[in-house]
Amino acid sequence: MSEVLEELRKSILEYDADRAEEYALRSIEEKVDPLKSFEAMTKAINEIGEGFKKGERWLPDLVGGADAMLRAAPIIEREIKKRGVKRQSLGVVVAGTVFGDIHSIGKTMVCALLSAEGFEVHDIGINVRADEYIRAIDENGAEILVLSALMTTTAPEMHKVIAFLVEKGLRDRVKVMVGGGAITEGFAKNIGADGYDPTAPGAVKVARSLVGR
Amino acid sequence: MTRGFRRRFRPLELLSEEQCNEVHHGMLEVLEKTGVLVDHERALDLFRDKGCRVDFDNKRVRMPSYIVEEALQKAPAVFTVRARDGKDDIVIGGDTVYFTLFPGMDTVDLDTWEPRSPTLREHNEYIALSDALPNCHFLACYPYFGYKGVPEVLKILEGIAVKLRNTTMVQTCCYSHGCERFTVRMVEAIEGMEAMGATHSAPPLSFSREMVDTYFTYLEADFPLWIGGGPVLGGTTPVTIAGSMVVSNAEMVAAVVLSELIRPGARVMVHDYALPINMRTGSPDFGAIEAVMHQAVFNQTWRRYGIPAVSTNAGPVSSKKIDFQCGYEKAFAAFSAAISGVNVIQFSGGLYGELAAHPLQAILDDDIAGMVGRYLEGVSVNADTMALDLIEDVGPIPGNYVGRAHTREWWQREFFTPKAADRLPLPEWLKTGKKDCLDYARERLEELLSTHKPKRLADEQEEKIEGIMREAREYYRKKGLIGDSEWKEYMAIIESDEYPYSR
Ligand code: B12
Numbered sequence: 001m002s003e004v005l006e007e008l009r010k011s012i013l014e015y016d017a018d019r020a021e022e023y024a025l026r027s028i029e030e031k032v033d034p035l036k037s038f039e040a041m042t043k044a045i046n047e048i049g050e051g052f053k054k055g056e057r058w059l060p061d062l063v064g065g066a067d068a069m070l071r072a073a074p075i076i077e078r079e080i081k082k083r084g085v086k087r088q089s090l091g092v093v094v095a096g097t098v099f100g101d102i103h104s105i106g107k108t109m110v111c112a113l114l115s116a117e118g119f120e121v122h123d124i125g126i127n128v129r130a131d132e133y134i135r136a137i138d139e140n141g142a143e144i145l146v147l148s149a150l151m152t153t154t155a156p157e158m159h160k161v162i163a164f165l166v167e168k169g170l171r172d173r174v175k176v177m178v179g180g181g182a183i184t185e186g187f188a189k190n191i192g193a194d195g196y197d198p199t200a201p202g203a204v205k206v207a208r209s210l211v212g213r
Numbered sequence: 214m215t216r217g218f219r220r221r222f223r224p225l226e227l228l229s230e231e232q233c234n235e236v237h238h239g240m241l242e243v244l245e246k247t248g249v250l251v252d253h254e255r256a257l258d259l260f261r262d263k264g265c266r267v268d269f270d271n272k273r274v275r276m277p278s279y280i281v282e283e284a285l286q287k288a289p290a291v292f293t294v295r296a297r298d299g300k301d302d303i304v305i306g307g308d309t310v311y312f313t314l315f316p317g318m319d320t321v322d323l324d325t326w327e328p329r330s331p332t333l334r335e336h337n338e339y340i341a342l343s344d345a346l347p348n349c350h351f352l353a354c355y356p357y358f359g360y361k362g363v364p365e366v367l368k369i370l371e372g373i374a375v376k377l378r379n380t381t382m383v384q385t386c387c388y389s390h391g392c393e394r395f396t397v398r399m400v401e402a403i404e405g406m407e408a409m410g411a412t413h414s415a416p417p418l419s420f421s422r423e424m425v426d427t428y429f430t431y432l433e434a435d436f437p438l439w440i441g442g443g444p445v446l447g448g449t450t451p452v453t454i455a456g457s458m459v460v461s462n463a464e465m466v467a468a469v470v471l472s473e474l475i476r477p478g479a480r481v482m483v484h485d486y487a488l489p490i491n492m493r494t495g496s497p498d499f500g501a502i503e504a505v506m507h508q509a510v511f512n513q514t515w516r517r518y519g520i521p522a523v524s525t526n527a528g529p530v531s532s533k534k535i536d537f538q539c540g541y542e543k544a545f546a547a548f549s550a551a552i553s554g555v556n557v558i559q560f561s562g563g564l565y566g567e568l569a570a571h572p573l574q575a576i577l578d579d580d581i582a583g584m585v586g587r588y589l590e591g592v593s594v595n596a597d598t599m600a601l602d603l604i605e606d607v608g609p610i611p612g613n614y615v616g617r618a619h620t621r622e623w624w625q626r627e628f629f630t631p632k633a634a635d636r637l638p639l640p641e642w643l644k645t646g647k648k649d650c651l652d653y654a655r656e657r658l659e660e661l662l663s664t665h666k667p668k669r670l671a672d673e674q675e676e677k678i679e680g681i682m683r684e685a686r687e688y689y690r691k692k693g694l695i696g697d698s699e700w701k702e703y704m705a706i707i708e709s710d711e712y713p714y715s716r
Contacts, residue, residue, distance in 0.1 A: 055493070100423075105449070152318075152365055153366070153389050153390070
């Protein structure tokens with residue numbers, strides 16, 4: 001492996017976003033194949049994910065690694081687009097906490113784990129209105145929508161988002177996963193969601209099964 | 214007036230004077246440099262008019278320290294909240310310590326330990342029980358979050374009505390979907406009575422629009438405020454206790470500044486509810502010792518500001534059952550908060566992480582509160598309690614103190630007797646069915662519910678409350694926030710004999 005790739009991998013393994021960015025830029029200067037760069041980063045983030053599962057790494061490692069990757073990824077992605085090649089991600093995800101709800105910790109974890117697994121994740125934050133989800137799905141060509149709600153008073157908002165997807169003719173294009181403290185399996189079924197899990201690691205399994213990869 | 218407990222000794226101080234100053238200056242620096250996000254035009258205008266630096270584009274308010282100090286001065290150190298019945302008035306502040314019921318959302322099934330929505334009867338009974346418990350002095354938000362069959366948007370309001378009907382104690386009103394407009398009217402409908410309004414910050418360093426609305430609504434109606442945060446160490450604040458303290462104090466102080474701008478002299482108390490994040494699951498670790506320490510430091514700093522401090526950490530636990538872990542998590546937190554200078558402990562009945570509460574737990578907690586209260590009242594040392602004459606009179610063996618007048622006179626003042634603890638000698642325990650504290654709690658629950666009848670609302674008060682509830686139901690129904698089938702189920706309850714009192 002070239003030195004740049006090795007440094008890129010290491011910067012993520014060491015949760016160093018500044019260095020990840022630096023080596024992403026350097027990789028382009030040095031004309032390294034961007035697909036290879038992505039592969040190196042994914043390898044690192046997978047390693048962190050594995051460590052987390054085994055109890056050798058912890059939540060701050062996971063989120064720190066994902067943050068470092070998120071800083072470098074757009075730089076490499078731009079280069080991939082420029083060269084007109086295709087990157088293999090597990091799938092494009094749009095995620096957010098529903099309107100009226102500002103709880104963010106669980107949703108951030110789910111996003112970090114999905115990125116670590118190899119999904120391309122667009123976290124659009126908290127207090128997200130139905131039309132904002134739709135816009136993000138359109139803009140990013142998302143296949144999976146992750147909805148999080150922590151309150152029984154905001155859980156019904158998920159129903160609205162799904163109804164809105166139907167109205168906009170997008171329901172068949174995206175799989176909808178729901179979760180968060182206020183959500184139960186029964187509720188998820190009732191509102192016609194495609195997937196649910198009570199945990200963030202479980203969310204990854206659900207996402208994989210939804211895209212069949 | 215409800216006396217509560219009195220702390221008779223100097224509170225425990227975890228920080229040195231110097232450390233306390235550092236945390237204070239850190240807080241001032243954060244408010245001046247980083248500031249807070251306030252998503253509310255009217256509030257931003259208020260801050261600007263007062264002399265704060267307001268960045269309207271980013272909704273950021275930065276506060277010079279003189280404005281902060283002035284607001285802290287304005288808030289009263291001690292204040293009264295009037296109850297429906299004068300005997301239940303509370304005077305918050307100073308060395309008084311009160312215990313409240315803890316706001317668990319649901320009840321739990323004692324066989325499966327799974328939370329479930331309580332029935333109207335269970336809700337009524339729980340509040341009636343709290344009215345009977347000697348060491349429950351007033352009520353926090355919820356419990357429960359309404360009852361089964363009530364649409365989401367009305368759960369807070371129906372819960373407030375349940376509390377009005379089943380206890381004469383002061384209660385605290387939470388908010389959702391702008392229900393404060395009805396809450397305020399319900400409270401005002403009962404002449405002379407007050408309630409506390411719950412308001413919050415959103416860590417880190419933010420105030421959402423709905424939250425700020427509640428500050429205005431409650432303060433304009435002259436409600437005293439119960440202000441809370443909910444920082445997660447390593448999640449929404451620095452992972453260190455000192456760093457987290459700076460952020461949570463900055464939020465609470467900003468909330469006090471806002472309150473005193475809206476209504477100078479506003480009665481406010483602030484709560485600490487800081488929990489370490491679990492580095493595997495991301496959930497807050499309820500009952501953690503770091504939360505207990507955070508609270509102690511919080512109490513120390515707010516005593517310095519002369520504003521009453523509330524503990525929330527002692528109410529919820531990580532355990533899902535009423536068990537050993539639940540017991541030690543609660544006892545540790547309540548005891549430490551009490552001896553480090555807190556004024557209110559939000560406590561009884563709470564089980565896992567605010568999600569559940571149970572009357573049996575409330576009965577067991579009432580004993581913890583009683584023990585803590587006994588400790589707070591301290592040791593009285595005088596000629597009477599030292600009893601030198603008596604000691605001389607009794608002398609060595611075969612003398613004893615059991616039948617002496619001094620013993621009869623003093624023992625009930627000196628000893629706290631828990632109501633649901635097993636304190637039998639082994640042979641008697643073996644012979645009487647090997648009962649444990651949960652068995653005793655069950656018996657006590659039955660006994661209290663059958664003997665204690667809380668004072669109901671007078672007919673014309675009841676009419677007013679029900680009138681406002683009817684209006685609220687129509688209002689949310691018209692807004693489209695209650696579906697047809699939900700409405701049907703709801704109405705079936707409202708029209709049943711169970712409503713509103715269940716008996
Ligand atoms: C921390 C906290 C806060 C913090 C949030 C800080 C932040 N930046 O996130 C603050 C203080 C801001 C807060 C505010 C409020 N809160 Co709050 N909060 C909590 C608390 C204590 C923990 C929540 C949490 O972070 N859990 C840990 C995370 C990791 O769990 P999680 O999000 O569920 O995620 C896990 C899984 O669900 C899953 N997951 C998450 N998303 C998804 C998505 C998918 C697709 C999948 C598959 C899985 C998945 O993965 C995660 C890891 O396994 C809970 C109590 C509790 N026991 O949960 C109350 C709680 C959720 N809050 C509650 C309330 C009422 C509020 C307030 C309204 C209070 C108020 N009146 O101001 C405000 C809300 C304002 C608003 N409009 O949103 C209530 C909700 C009650 C209800 N009606 O349901 C709770 C239950 C407490 C209570 N009983 O009162 N809160």
